[in-house]
Amino acid sequence: MKTLFRYRLLDNLKSLVALIAVLILVPLLLSITLAGSSSTMSGTGSFVGSIWALVIGIVVLRGDLRLGNQFGLSRRSAFWGSVLSCTAAFAAASVVLSSLTAVLQVIYRGGNGRVEVMDMYQFVYGNSTTGVMPAWDYVRMACMLFALCLCFGFFGMLCTMAFWRLNKLGKWILGVSMGLLLCVGLPNLLDRLSLWLERPIHVLAANVWAMNAFLLVWAAVFLLGSWLLARRVTIKPAAK
Numbered sequence: 001m002k003t004l005f006r007y008r009l010l011d012n013l014k015s016l017v018a019l020i021a022v023l024i025l026v027p028l029l030l031s032i033t034l035a036g037s038s039s040t041m042s043g044t045g046s047f048v049g050s051i052w053a054l055v056i057g058i059v060v061l062r063g064d065l066r067l068g069n070q071f072g073l074s075r076r077s078a079f080w081g082s083v084l085s086c087t088a089a090f091a092a093a094s095v096v097l098s099s100l101t102a103v104l105q106v107i108y109r110g111g112n113g114r115v116e117v118m119d120m121y122q123f124v125y126g127n128s129t130t131g132v133m134p135a136w137d138y139v140r141m142a143c144m145l146f147a148l149c150l151c152f153g154f155f156g157m158l159c160t161m162a163f164w165r166l167n168k169l170g171k172w173i174l175g176v177s178m179g180l181l182l183c184v185g186l187p188n189l190l191d192r193l194s195l196w197l198e199r200p201i202h203v204l205a206a207n208v209w210a211m212n213a214f215l216l217v218w219a220a221v222f223l224l225g226s227w228l229l230a231r232r233v234t235i236k237p238a239a240k
Contacts, residue, residue, distance in 0.1 A: 012089035016093050045141060046144065057160070066235055098139075098142035109132060125141075151215040
């Protein structure tokens with residue numbers, strides 16, 4: 001399990017380094033190419049980090065179960081080795097991306113007339129919408145990013161396990177159903193329940209710790225679902 005943990009953690013950190021390189025290069029290129037105009041680079045930590053975690057969750061778990069099987073590990077050990085390594089990578093990402101956002105905001109303070117670096121956290125919970133935030137806000141941003149990464153990453157694991165358990169027809173049905181649910185069903189449901197959801201949404205938007213708790217509850221639900229699917233899944237070759 002330790003070997004699997006180290007392998008997965010290092011592999012995840014390599015992808016994090018590539019993500020950081022992109023986040024550094026994008027505002028640099030914008031500042032060079034923009035002439036006399038300004039641009040706002042949004043979602044430098046929270047949005048990009050959560051999407052990265054989603055991709056990690058979708059991609060890694062199948063390979064880790066196969067790798068654990070080759071190492072002679074039990075399915076439980078392989079699963080939890082993968083989960084713990086991803087959790088450690090998500091924790092590292094939350095700290096690094098929040099720190100990177102702070103550094104970029106200091107460098108591009110005021111945008112130099114061209115570029116402004118902002119994060120999703122600032123739109124909702126920051127005391128100011130632009131510029132450098134107080135140090136405590138970056139700590140809270142890191143905590144929210146960690147909760148986001150866990151929620152999105154474990155949701156990715158749940159999705160990949162669900163698709164792995166199904167045959168080709170079942171995968172088509174599940175994929176179309178998820179698309180309809182996200183594009184049609186969920187918006188209609190939220191619209192019908194808007195009066196009931198107004199107060200909970202206000203609480204989540206006003207208190208970052210309430211949002212963190214909300215995300216962690218869903219992360220636990222997704223993780224439980226992933227384990228229930230993974231404990232009896234047939235470990236198929238990579239081509240499958």
